[in-house]
Amino acid sequence: MPERQPAIYILASQRNGTLYIGVTSNLIQRLWQHRNDMVEGFTQRYGVHRLVHCELHASMDAAITREKQLKKWNRDWKIRLIEERNPEWVDLWGEVVGEDAPSERHGSPPSRG
Numbered sequence: 001m002p003e004r005q006p007a008i009y010i011l012a013s014q015r016n017g018t019l020y021i022g023v024t025s026n027l028i029q030r031l032w033q034h035r036n037d038m039v040e041g042f043t044q045r046y047g048v049h050r051l052v053h054c055e056l057h058a059s060m061d062a063a064i065t066r067e068k069q070l071k072k073w074n075r076d077w078k079i080r081l082i083e084e085r086n087p088e089w090v091d092l093w094g095e096v097v098g099e100d101a102p103s104e105r106h107g108s109p110p111s112r113g
Contacts, residue, residue, distance in 0.1 A: 004025050004026060005025070005026075005027065005056055006023070006024075006025050006056070006057040006058070006059055006060045006062065006063035007023070007024055007025075007027045007054055007055060007056050007057060007063060008021065008022070008023050008054065008055050008057070008063050008066050008067045008070065009021070009022050009023075009024070009027060009030075009031065009051060009053065009054040009055075010051075010052050010053040010054070010070070010078065010081075010082060011031075011034060011043060011048045011049060011050060011051055011052065012048060012050045012052045012082075012089060013046055013047050013048045013049075013050070014050065014089075015088075015089040016079065016089075017048075018046045018047075018048050019048070019075070019078055020034075020042055020043050020046075020048045021067055021070050021071050021078075022034075022067070023060075023063045023064055023066075023067040024063075025060055025063075027054060027056075027096060028096060028097055031051055031093060031096065034048070034049055035049045035093070050089070050091045050093075051091055051092040051093050051096065052082045052086050052089050052090075052091070052092065053081060053082045053085065053086060053092075054092065054096065
């Protein structure tokens with residue numbers, strides 16, 4: 001995955017738990033920040049660290065438009081979207097960073113080289 005790639009992502013505290021929708025141009029860095037509680041606010045306060053859905057977009061405008069669309073959706077629609085691609089609510093962090101092992105918090109951001 002390129003370092004700069006517009007994306008939207010959905011984090012969850014657990015299966016069917018608290019959801020958070022975000023947008024970024026650097027998915028790996030932003031997820032690492034959430035996972036290590038470097039981002040004060042909602043995700044830190046409610047322990048929302050599990051990546052359960054993400055979409056890559058061609059432009060930041062497209063990603064922001066999609067984020068706004070998803071934030072307007074009701075909870076059932078969001079859950080359906082997650083479960084279409086990730087029925088077990090598996091943490092997708094390992095897929096994003098190219099790891100085989102189940103994900104855990106990391107001491108430093110993964111290098112992409």
